[in-house]
Amino acid sequence: MTQAVLGIIGGSGLYDLPGLEKTEWRQVGTPWGEPSDAILFAELDGMPLRFLPRHGRGHRISPSGIDYRANIDAMKRAGVTDIVSVSAVGSLKEELAPGDFVLVDQFIDRTFAREKSFFGTGLVAHVSMADPVSPGLAARIAAAGAAEDISCRRGGTYLVMEGPQFSSRAESELYRTWGCDVIGMTNMPEAKLAREAEICYATIAMVTDYDCWHPDHGAVDVSQVIRVMGENTARVQRLVARLARDFPREHEPCPVGSDRALDHAIMTAPGARDPGLMAKLDAVAGRVLSR
Numbered sequence: 664m665t666q667a668v669l670g671i672i673g674g675s676g677l678y679d680l681p682g683l684e685k686t687e688w689r690q691v692g693t694p695w696g697e698p699s700d701a702i703l704f705a706e707l708d709g710m711p712l713r714f715l716p717r718h719g720r721g722h723r724i725s726p727s728g729i730d731y732r733a734n735i736d737a738m739k740r741a742g743v744t745d746i747v748s749v750s751a752v753g754s755l756k757e758e759l760a761p762g763d764f765v766l767v768d769q770f771i772d773r774t775f776a777r778e779k780s781f782f783g784t785g786l787v788a789h790v791s792m793a794d795p796v797s798p799g800l801a802a803r804i805a806a807a808g809a810a811e812d813i814s815c816r817r818g819g820t821y822l823v824m825e826g827p828q829f830s831s832r833a834e835s836e837l838y839r840t841w842g843c844d845v846i847g848m849t850n851m852p853e854a855k856l857a858r859e860a861e862i863c864y865a866t867i868a869m870v871t872d873y874d875c876w877h878p879d880h881g882a883v884d885v886s887q888v889i890r891v892m893g894e895n896t897a898r899v900q901r902l903v904a905r906l907a908r909d910f911p912r913e914h915e916p917c918p919v920g921s922d923r924a925l926d927h928a929i930m931t932a933p934g935a936r937d938p939g940l941m942a943k944l945d946a947v948a949g950r951v952l953s954r
């Protein structure tokens with residue numbers, strides 16, 4: 664049996680999770696660099712939980728400056744089987760209003776200045792991103808929302824932009840023509856790396872603004888994001904606490920194979936593999952490289 668360990672990556676406005684038990688902030692080293700912060704090791708009703716503030720406590724690190732590989736590798740080393748990303752997003756649809764929670768199920772990656780893979784020359788791998796969100800994990804979040812009377816819209820496409828500047832109106836309108844629902848700056852390459860590390864991934868996208876396309880709303884600014892996040896922090900903390908309490912203690916196999924994504928992904932022949940890169944992949948790909 665594989666013990667389930669829930670990882671929470673807290674975005675803008677979520678730098679701590681109060682009400683947990685057996686808490687300890689621990690530095691977790693990785694071969695990729697420094698994670699955004701120490702990881703909070705904790706439990707809730709016996710469920711192991713690991714919390715990492717994506718931008719660091721105090722929000723020190725910009726979306727492009729986050730070492731996403733270090734963050735995901737550190738979560739893997741901390742035993743995490745399932746990651747829930749909590750993220751502030753702008754709405755690209757009239758019906759998604761500030762304060763709404765959306766369980767997105769697709770991403771469009773428009774980022775261009777980030778390391779996006781653990782693999783590369785010396786060990787080439789290609790994982791599927793057809794279903795970037797693990798449906799079992801999203802269903803658990805939806806059930807926790809229902810139990811807490813917190814409405815969560817199921818499904819939606821999150822456009823990931825590089826930032827740190829917000830979009831121009833022409834960009835915002837373009838993404839709307841693509842059918843995107845929400846926009847943010849962080850969930851890629853995070854979701855890609857979680858998949859390479861065989862960790863289930865899902866996002867609670869918290870709508871904070873209408874970006875800049877809406878004729879009846881002014882263009883987004885940071886004070887609006889902070890205000891709406893502040894109004895919703897208690898709700899998302901309650902949602903995460905319920906999720907942890909009700910989470911199955913034994914890891915459930917992922918219906919889209921997130922937890923065995925490397926089974927058929929590695930291209931490089933055993934004799935052609937770079938031992939240095941193999942060593943760096945001990946946590947992320949140890950399951951398949953050691954057999």
Ligand SMILES: CSC[C@H]1O[C@H](OP(=O)(O)O)[C@H](O)[C@@H]1O
Nearest residue numbers: 674675726750751847848849888
């Ligand atoms: C402060 S608004 C922009 C910032 O907030 C979101 O971050 P996160 O996903 O970590 O909540 C957005 O992606 C930007 O990074």
Ligand SMILES: Nc1ncnc2[nH]cnc12
Nearest residue numbers: 751752753846847874883
């Ligand atoms: N409108 C927006 N664009 C990008 N990231 C965001 N995070 C919150 N609102 C956002």
